[in-house]
Amino acid sequence: MNISRRDMIKGTAALVALTAIGVPCRAKANNDVQWVKSVCRYCGTGCGVMIGVKDGKAVSIKGDPNNHNEGMLCLKGALLIPVIYTKDRLTSPMIRRNGKDSPLESVSWDEALDFAAANFKKNIAEFGPASVAYYGSGQALTEESYLANKTWKAGFGSNNVDGNPRLCMASAVGGYTTTFGKDEPMGTYTDIDHASCFFIIGSNTSEAHPVLFRRIARRKQQSPDVKIIVVDPRRTNTSRIADIHLAFKAGTDLALLNGMAREIFRQELDDYRFIENHAIFKDNEGNNHTLASYKAFLDKYTPEYVEEITGIPAAQVVEVSRIFAESANTLSLWCMGINQRTRGVWANNLLHNLHLITGQIGRPGASPLSLTGQPNACGGVRDTGSLAHLLPAGRVVENPAHRAEMEDYWKVPRGTIAPKMGLHTIALFEAMASGAVKSVFIHCTNPAHTLPHLNKHTEGLKTAFVAMTECFGVSETLKYADVVFPAAFWCEAEGVYGCTERRYALVKKAIEPLAGTRPAFEIIRDFALRAGVNPALVSYNSNKEVWDEWRTLSKSGPYNFYGITYDRLEKESGIKWPCPSEDHPGTDLRYVRGFDPLVPKDHPHRVMFYGAPNNKATIFLRPYMPPFEPADNEYPFVLTTGRVIDHWHTATMTGQVPELQKAFPSAFVEINPEDAAKLNIVNGDAVVLETRRDKMTFPARVTDTCMPGLVFCPFFDKNLLVNKLFHDAVDAASKEPEYKICATKVYKQA
């Protein structure tokens, strides 16, 4: 075949555009290439990939046609291979010998491990186990998180185990556990193909989860009667395919959700029998309520009252309520717009309420389904209980029976696990700044970029001893590290990822770790051994051994995935739990008789919320509360943040890919044309955002994406750390910070 250079460039141009909108990228067949089944490194969609390996090097990537993504990849996934071989990979352990002001210098693995371990040992001996902490990641492999959790809680006796899922999914966890008794959704991506109404709220799916967005769009294309309702203060690419876009005042969605519930009852579209059989009612104080008192509570949320609070026309409130309830199957999808809020758990509860009162749950296409931001926040951190208040498989630290179960399973004396929950992320970094926590081990995450109120919380990183694993030399957190362990990246190691839909899939080792790096599992294990942890607790020879211990532990409870073995994962493209035996195919519809193996076949009802007391979910009476820092006369704009399609998180990976970096080389501020005109701002002007914490200057993008009064900045850019502008107020229950709303001044730079 004779192809000119001109044709090749045109092909590349088309490929970039097509992958940018989520069209499958197909690699050319090459007989010399061996294809290894794996999982994408980026978001919580968990797309299956095939990695092409030739002569020991990864040379190509394509979507796994047998996984849920049916061969599709977004542009980020299609450009993962260059990230492995970037010049910014770290390849030598480093330490600062003389404190934070001294330079990082390369040392041997032995010296780096001993240096970190000695510090932890000394502080535990002098100040007690609570003086040391682990800060992990929804990107770490499941086995790494399980091992770290066990090391800290049963090895050191410290419950100071938290991680970046606290910053993204904690409110979804709080919503599921309070409403249904156990974490993780009942729905799966298969629901997208059966839904007749999509209620997308607080999610820019088109940019944050492009492959799922394409599946939603395909559903709409194939069945034009399918309704899509998007609730978002921004007019994003997601809202472009919506039948109804509700652009509301940021932070007022609790009023909308209560108003919709009221309208559903008023229009007599509720499912009384479902409510009667499957739900109870409670208020914020835990008092029991009845259907009648719930309706009385909702009474004030008239469409007109909702319009007054949210700015959504009353008629639209009436209409979307009807569509939500009347559609054959309604699927709600949400993400950080709901979770990253000081009332994030409440917002999650109110979404679940809508499904419970309408019975839009437990059928194909009818479900609440939270979208996850990271590839292994669900499986790796939530399920393994690698957070300060949790123990594995839904157990909680402050329950004595749960502690005893874990102590027996881990074969440590009763009383080993501390009875009090550890410090959640914000409290942890405050404790580091105050000196209460002396040493932290940071794994696979970049808190110096991602924490809110960064000027305050980097103090913790400056004060505490910081040991960290990292793959790339561009992480902001390296500036504060006392010890750096260069970790193997993605397909250089092996382990399990668990994505949004309860699907576990194997990240298969496709190539050897880059010279000088080691798999993080080995780093954590060897650090633990040198820090004095009982070898019987952590002496695993492989990730597979950790996985087998973990899946066996799951056998006795509601997170049962005992049947998901490495052997199966190597052959199959992911398996959804519950999956209690090796011949079980996995579960699409959780809590549903005939689908979920944990629901008895003779259960009298189709649905059984077996994680909750008496098998009944809770409908919560949660009033509307404004955000922590709404706009006011002094700071008249609302600032919100989010992703752009071509970058992921802090761009330590996507920033390595020229095609992606060129698309979005730096952050910017989006401002509505009306506001821009009033402030005499045009495209490209230097615009100052000034909040009560700090002020920063961004180039302006004048666009009607934002409604008047709202400005948006992406957070990927390390040179414009927008989180410096944010407060660090957290949800009272989930302790998740409110990244989505803070008050700001906006003006053109003089």
Add this chain to the structure above:
Amino acid sequence: MAIMSFIVNCDLEHVQKVFDTLESFEELELHGIHNGYQIVAVGDMEADKMEEVMARVGAIEHVQTCELSYVNLEDEID
């Protein structure tokens, strides 16, 4: 010369009409309708014509936005 690609976001119900209109642009090679509302186009033209073509596409009725996704401005592409 320049080679560029862009994504044309259209009103959902008029995407076919926009596609038909774009077919008359001789500088453009179309790569289908996607997600029900997006058209991918590759342009091959003099570099100084790029902005004009983008503006013409953006002005088509029912086009919401026209987003540049790739550009190669090398003088000697061949």
